[in-house]
Amino acid sequence: MSDAQQTIELLRFNTCGSVDDGKSTLIGRLLYDSKSIMEDQMEALERSADITGGGQVNLANLTDGLRAEREQGITIDVAYRYVATPKRKFIVADTPGHVEYTRNMVTGASTANLSIVLVDARNGVIEQTRRHSYISALLGIPHIVFAVNKMDLVDWSEERFREIREGIEAFLPKLNLFKDVKFIPISALEGDNVVTFSDKTPWYEGPTLLGHIESVHIASDWNLNGLRFPVQWVNRPNNPTDPALHDFRGLSGQIAGGIVKVGQEVLALPSGQKSRIQEIWTYDGPLEEAFCPQSVTLRLEDDLDISRGDTIVGLDPLPGHSAELAGRVCWMNPRPLTAGKKYFLKHGTQTVQAMVTSLESRIDFETFEPEETAELAMNDIGEVRIRTAKPLTYDGYTANRLTGSFVLVEPGTNATVAAGMLHPPAQSYKPEYTDFSI
Amino acid sequence: MSSYHLDHLAYLETEAIHVLREVAAEFERPAVLFSGGKDSICILRLAEKAFRPSEIPMPFLNVETGHEFPELIEFRDRRAEELGAKLIVRTVDEAFEKGLATPTPGQVSRNQLQIPVLLGAIEEFQFDCCIGGARRDEEKARAKERFFSFRDAFGQWDPKNQRPEIWNLYNARLNPGENMRVFPLSNWTETDVWEYIKKEELEVPNIYFSHERECFHRAGQWLPVPPAHDANGKADPYEGARPSDQEEHRQMICRVRTIADMISTGMIESPAEDIDDIISEVAAARVTERGTRADDKASEAAMEDRKKAGYF
CATH class of the missing domain: 3.40.50.620 (HUPs)
Structure with a gap:
């Protein structure tokens, strides 16, 4: 790689807001002002403007990709968009704002580093604002931006902006999980403070929206504390590309947490056997160390019986290891969740049978307090207890988004019915022979 | 890094x-x-x-x-x-x-x-x-x-x-x-694909690079004029895909940006001779990759x- 070539980071963000808060318009504006819209797309927009929009180009049509969406003027599913500036690349998850589409927001938020919550300056803080802030916190998104949109419709009032900001700051401490929070007054329709500074907000001293997402510090967003390596695929060539490798036995997977080094002592779970890392094999040659989220193939010094679904972990800190789990789920299916139902649970690279043994509560989005409930309906978020047929090797979701998350799949229909976030384990895995060494 | x-x-x-x-x-x-x-x-x-x-x-x-x-x-x-x-x-x-x-x-x-x-x-x-x-x-x-x-x-x-x-x-x-x-x-993205091809030094078919080719104009695209015979000597193997007398045709310095078959792939005029040229061209492009695909133009x-x- 030449010296002149600079490293470009990738930031993933999602946008959320109520219907008509201007999410699609904002993304359209970012695409348009960063010159990520092409002429043929613009022509298609202009054609549809002539036909349906009375000549007004609708930036929202850039992201609303399906026929039903254009016809009904809504966004019915998560759409992904790609924006590149000289400083960063962005993957944008455009998630709809309808109450009934919370599941889409959870989907878009699950992989995001940053969340942009749109607030209509005329309506101020509404239940949706609280819901979206809560979900962003719940999904462990480190950075959040409140974009107070349609400021042109409140005459760019500083007072109104402050009022909204204070309204949000009043409930944020209850969530208390973000690394940083920004408030930016914008007009997505006209582009003020989106890509270029507005001359209508002399009282605002912060960055533009693009300026902020281009510079926010994301290097430490992955978990580098405690090796977690869910074994994905056992790499055992019958007919190796290199004849010298006929005894090759490697464990392929993506590092889900921490750093792995050659010579490091590791534990294979669930068996509990110890070994050391002999080699970190990759197509591009062996590595001395590798880190989350790299995909590698590990060779151990000992030939242990390990298969897909097992986890190689570092000794400090040790993960939880249990078949009795507690966590929060977002319910995503029209058939509600009640206690006693059985599902397939996918966690890391392992799929096990699981039963929801109890439904403890549902979150009230007005108060963020749990309330008793007999069932979780679609788009509800609640506390559950789950028993699995085999123990999981896991961490609390707040410590590690990859080893602390799971999905539930309904047998028969194979529908993905829930996204789950595990509470921290009550106790860590206890090796049986702490003085055991090889 | x-x-x-x-x-x-x-x-x-x-x-x-x-x-x-x-x-x-x-x-x-x-x-x-x-x-x-x-x-x-x-x-x-x-x-x-x-x-x-x-x-x-x-x-x-x-x-x-x-x-x-x-x-x-x-x-x-x-x-x-x-x-x-x-x-x-x-x-x-x-x-x-x-x-x-x-x-x-x-x-x-x-x-x-x-x-x-x-x-x-x-x-x-x-x-x-x-x-x-x-x-x-x-x-x-x-x-x-x-x-x-x-x-x-x-x-x-x-x-x-x-x-x-x-x-x-x-x-x-x-x-x-x-x-x-x-x-x-x-x-x-399209840029990522080309940057990866460059980083990995991957070979790609030569039609991605600039070459001279006879093309004809149909429905807003410059389509390649297919050969008159296939490898076995069968005449007009691309039936209907050859230009009619009314359709303008000329020699072009061109390449493909995306490949379907010869009937659906518009050629773009381009001097791009290597991967770096292509990366610069994609960065400066003002139409999308699929803007040269006749198959996508049927409707929105x-x-x-x-x-x-x-x-x-």
């Missing part, structure tokens, strides 16, 4: 490798759709990275319309052989013979006819998963696509009823007869409609 941080290409690579290994682990009979185009070239390198030193544990499948660029076929066959992979080719002509498909009257393009051929091959080999090189940035219906995209027993995509895809936990469960399409490059929902019917 800061010590424990991946740049954007390394991030996209590890994501795609993870997806490919999930396919190998979760499906009984997966296949890789390999056309010889730039996106599937990246898929093959990613598969090497995912599975070496083992063999790539799935065959390659290609659906031919019969109107392919000869350069692409030559490259495809050679690359598959270099990788020691099994290459399965099924064609629209065979599908006519077997009665799986019938020619559409008045329709020269066989683009739509690839659908029954693909579904036929899936049934013939009992594939439960096909890996494709489609990207979400290509087209707005594809922007709504999942990494693991479920198809029912008729091969249909139902965009309003897709499985939520959360974190990197892909739900690969199928009932008999159902099928999954998996797109490891979902999050890649052309891609959505084909995908619902079982297209790639």
